[in-house]
Amino acid sequence: xxxxxxxxxxxxxxxxxxxxxxxxxxxxxxxxxxxxxxxxxxxxxxxxxxxxxxxxxxxxxxxxxxxxxxxxxxxxxxxxxxxxxxxxxxxxxxxxxxxxxxxxxxxxxxx
Ligand SMILES: [Zn+2]
Numbered sequence: 001x002x003x004x005x006x007x008x009x010x011x012x013x014x015x016x017x018x019x020x021x022x023x024x025x026x027x028x029x030x031x032x033x034x035x036x037x038x039x040x041x042x043x044x045x046x047x048x049x050x051x052x053x054x055x056x057x058x059x060x061x062x063x064x065x066x067x068x069x070x071x072x073x074x075x076x077x078x079x080x081x082x083x084x085x086x087x088x089x090x091x092x093x094x095x096x097x098x099x100x101x102x103x104x105x106x107x108x109x110x111x
Pocket of ligand 1: 018019020021022023050051052055
């Protein structure tokens, strides 16, 4: 699992770290799943993410499977997940900003 949180000052910044090289994964990275030879997805799907094609190949070469590794572009994986979970990104970010403002106002209020 390569989803991490980094404390950036007082804010938590979510990131995805490459399971092969440890670099930050950008939108051009890949989410990896196991694909059986009959082209069904394995129910045993550890979550792996890599930063690009070179790390995908190195990751797969280092971890040979009875099945094969299947890579879906990370942006497609996340966009489909957001859609499947019926998440409204703008509404969520607005809610988080409002929460931060409320916490700051509370912290700065005289006691
Ligand atoms: Zn990498």
